[in-house]
Amino acid sequence: MSDADFRPEARAPRGFSDKRAGDLRVERRILDAVSKVYERWGFEALDTGAFEYADALGKFLPDSDRPNEGVFALQDDDEQWMALRYDLTAPLARFAAENWETLPKPFRRYAFGPVWRNEKPGPGRYRQFIQCDADTVGSARPEADAELIAMGAEGFEAAGLRRGDYLFKVNSRKLLNGLLAAAGVESQGQKLGVLRAVDKLDRLGMDGVRLLLGEGRKDESGAFTKGAGLNGKAVEAVLAFVQIGAGRGDTLSRLSDVVGGSAEGAEGLEELGRIETALAGLGVGADRAVFDPSIVRGLEYYTGAVFEADLLLETTDEKGNAVRFGSVASGGRYDDLVARFTGQPIPATGISFGVSRLAAALRAAGHNPVETARGPVVVIAFDQDQMTAYFAAAAELRAAGIPAEVYLGSSGMRPQMKYADRRMAPAAVIMGGDEIAAGTVTIKDLDLGRALSSQVADNEAWRAERPGQMTVPRDQMVAAIAQIIEAASREPKP
RNA sequence: GCCGCCUUAGCUCAGUUGGUUAGAGCGCUAGAUUGUGGAUCUAGAGGUCCUCGGUUCGAGCCCGAGAGGUGGUACCA
Numbered sequence A: 001m002s003d004a005d006f007r008p009e010a011r012a013p014r015g016f017s018d019k020r021a022g023d024l025r026v027e028r029r030i031l032d033a034v035s036k037v038y039e040r041w042g043f044e045a046l047d048t049g050a051f052e053y054a055d056a057l058g059k060f061l062p063d064s065d066r067p068n069e070g071v072f073a074l075q076d077d078d079e080q081w082m083a084l085r086y087d088l089t090a091p092l093a094r095f096a097a098e099n100w101e102t103l104p105k106p107f108r109r110y111a112f113g114p115v116w117r118n119e120k121p122g123p124g125r126y127r128q129f130i131q132c133d134a135d136t137v138g139s140a141r142p143e144a145d146a147e148l149i150a151m152g153a154e155g156f157e158a159a160g161l162r163r164g165d166y167l168f169k170v171n172s173r174k175l176l177n178g179l180l181a182a183a184g185v186e187s188q189g190q191k192l193g194v195l196r197a198v199d200k201l202d203r204l205g206m207d208g209v210r211l212l213l214g215e216g217r218k219d220e221s222g223a224f225t226k227g228a229g230l231n232g233k234a235v236e237a238v239l240a241f242v243q244i245g246a247g248r249g250d251t252l253s254r255l256s257d258v259v260g261g262s263a264e265g266a267e268g269l270e271e272l273g274r275i276e277t278a279l280a281g282l283g284v285g286a287d288r289a290v291f292d293p294s295i296v297r298g299l300e301y302y303t304g305a306v307f308e309a310d311l312l313l314e315t316t317d318e319k320g321n322a323v324r325f326g327s328v329a330s331g332g333r334y335d336d337l338v339a340r341f342t343g344q345p346i347p348a349t350g351i352s353f354g355v356s357r358l359a360a361a362l363r364a365a366g367h368n369p370v371e372t373a374r375g376p377v378v379v380i381a382f383d384q385d386q387m388t389a390y391f392a393a394a395a396e397l398r399a400a401g402i403p404a405e406v407y408l409g410s411s412g413m414r415p416q417m418k419y420a421d422r423r424m425a426p427a428a429v430i431m432g433g434d435e436i437a438a439g440t441v442t443i444k445d446l447d448l449g450r451a452l453s454s455q456v457a458d459n460e461a462w463r464a465e466r467p468g469q470m471t472v473p474r475d476q477m478v479a480a481i482a483q484i485i486e487a488a489s490r491e492p493k494p
Numbered sequence B: 001g002c003c004g005c006c007u008u009a010g011c012u013c014a015g016u017u018g019g020u021u022a023g024a025g026c027g028c029u030a031g032a033u034u035g036u037g038g039a040u041c042u043a044g045a046g047g048u049c050c051u052c053g054g055u056u057c058g059a060g061c062c063c064g065a066g067a068g069g070u071g072g073u074a075c076c077a
Helices: A021-040 A089-102 A142-159 A173-182 A188-199 A201-213 A232-242 A249-259 A263-281 A355-364 A384-399 A413-422 A433-438 A446-455 A459-465 A474-490
Strands: A051-053 A073-075 A081-084 A107-116 A128-137 A166-172 A216-218 A224-226 A289-291 A305-311 A329-333 A348-354 A377-379 A404-406 A427-430 A440-445 A469-473
Touching: A021 A107, A021 A128, A021 A142, A021 A355, A051 A089, A089 A107, A089 A128, A089 A348, A128 A142, A128 A355, A142 A166, A142 A263, A142 A289, A142 A305, A142 A329, A142 A348, A166 A173, A166 A263, A173 A188, A173 A232, A173 A249, A173 A263, A188 A201, A188 A232, A201 A216, A201 A232, A232 A249, A249 A263, A249 A289, A263 A289, A263 A305, A348 A355, A377 A384, A377 A413, A384 A404, A384 A474, A413 A427, A413 A446, A427 A474, A433 A440, A440 A446, A440 A474, A446 A474, A469 A474
Parallel strands: A166 A289, A377 A404, A377 A427
Antiparallel strands: A051 A081, A073 A081, A107 A128, A128 A348, A166 A305, A216 A224, A305 A329, A329 A348, A427 A440, A440 A469
């Protein structure tokens, strides 16, 4: 095949999705609402570039053998590795370290934008997606954690969720660490294994987690997952811990019986107590945030409080099957991340909204149905010699704040009407020879026609009736169309 | 990464034990209707049957490998 014969297949790379007007509107509305909440709480906006030097991103460093493991990386012309950011936290840690001397401390910033992960895509799992984060750098106070939780709850409601649709679950890494220390578990590998096992509680149940805490577990397909290798006593201690149950003050007092004995556990408990006090002051009750020892988050870097928000509302896909969205917001305390750069320990805590996932969840729940985006008023290009008049009419509409366009295809009138219909235009403007000679315009209320069309079976009658059509003096065009649009926004569409 | 299932028109799918020119519905384009959207009728366009290799006189169908999708599992900063 010669080069000239080659035809590329028109397709988006897997894991990357095209978003049309309806999707974008939902997404922007969420970003806008959540950003406003963040600003109201005193977080300043920060935008950093899509790329970071790879060594700033942390654990998953690209190298020449496997440059794109986990991230999308490339080598700059000075041979330094750069990679697309995989979250907004690593760039913040870099920025905070770089500018620490001059920043007001604690530094409170929010950021939103796409992040990229080079991993296997799946349904609802993309290689590019949008996050919206808020972080406080330079405060070790548990109240900073509590504030993020309360603000996250406010963010959900601003984005369109109702109270009761979501629930924050809060825990502290220090509790489990203290418990494991008291049980004699020291190895980092074992601790990580415990985190991963507990993280699967909702899926595998208590028995599955028990196996994963001990020797390991064989799943239905026969694959074997190696366990954390705890002894029987330690396994039962962890299971007793995660079964304490979710709640507020009651949960804290039950927790104190189990982990109060160890120094780190007592410290974690004291911090959760201060979070409880702060949440109470902020008016966040048990209907919006609870303590739940089974929430651990898989990530290694968390050092203290961890939390995530689940959606409680019922959602179904196109086929009516129930869909469970994972957590749509999550976060926690990471006191060591900035120290990677500065050597100085700088405490930090943050929350991250999964905007794309929240948008999908809102749609699935039918809260914010993605309506077909409203199109512009279409000025029919009836007579090529009158284009000046058409552009003038469109300009006049735009000046009045009404989206409008002149049809710029090459088809006749019928396809132009079809075009206006398909764009969901509220109205079409017709200026043929008759109208121009008489100093009038014909305006067609397309919504009215849409509503009437179901009752008309025969095309003769449909055409003769000219539903929703009126002819008005040219200088009343804008007013007439404004009236049509105003009526459309008041009445629900058919 | 590992295991199962799937891949035929833009979409949803049918396609007989392996047999001539691969079909349907929806959608799309045009006409009926030279200045009018929907419905109806008529006509039309649209296919490397995922790819490569093998078996066979003959493969959409059988065999092997690969790719993509999907469900589970592992990982997930």
